[in-house]
Amino acid sequence: xxQGNWGAHLNxxxxxxxxxxxxNSYSGRLLSINCIVFLIICAYDQSIFTxxxxxxxxxxxxxxxxLAKGQWWRLLSANFIHYGLLHIVFNSLAxxxxxxxxxxxxxxxxxxxxxxxxxxxxxxxxTL
Numbered sequence: 001x002x003q004g005n006w007g008a009h010l011n012x013x014x015x016x017x018x019x020x021x022x023x024n025s026y027s028g029r030l031l032s033i034n035c036i037v038f039l040i041i042c043a044y045d046q047s048i049f050t051x052x053x054x055x056x057x058x059x060x061x062x063x064x065x066x067l068a069k070g071q072w073w074r075l076l077s078a079n080f081i082h083y084g085l086l087h088i089v090f091n092s093l094a095x096x097x098x099x100x101x102x103x104x105x106x107x108x109x110x111x112x113x114x115x116x117x118x119x120x121x122x123x124x125x126x127t128l
Contacts, residue, residue, distance in 0.1 A: 021096075021100065025100060025103055025108065026103055026108040026109070026111050026112045026115075027095055027096070027099030027100050027102075027103045027111060027115075028100070030095060030099070030112070030115060031092055031095050031096055031099070033080055034080055034082065034088065034091065034092060034095070035088070035092065037059070037080045037081060037082075038081075038082050038088045040059070041055060041056070041059050041081065041082075044058075044059065048084075048085050049084050049085050050083070050084045051083065051084065056081055056083065059077075059081060060073070060074055060077030060078060060080075060081060061074070061077075061078050061081045062074055062075075062078040062123050062126075062127055064127055067127060075120045075123055075124070076116065076119075076120065078119070078123055079115075079116060079119035079120070079123075099111070099115075
């Protein structure tokens with residue numbers, strides 16, 4: 001195999017490995033959900049860097065008034081909403097790099113539970 005083909009082969013292997021990770025691990029599925037939600041928000045708002053506050057609230061971000069009106073589902077949905085490109089990039093990088101190792105240590109279900117519980121706890125701590 002010549003040098004050019006070897007590089008293409010490695011790139012193809014890495015793409016398959018990442019795709020497998022996104023489908024077959026809880027951290028990969030969370031990463032996929034975060035990215036899909038971000039792309040939907042970007043398409044809706046037509047902005048990749050800083051979506052408007054109205055768009056974020058429409059898509060399920062935390063709004064104390066909405067919580068007071070009984071929209072408790074926002075405690076879960078807000079975990080998947082990111083405010084801009086840098087926010088999603090750094091959170092996704094941390095989830096990819098650290099999440100897969102923690103998931104291997106504690107297991108997928110416990111990882112998912114801790115991820116969601118920590119998100120809800122952080123939202124409650126900053127909202128109430």
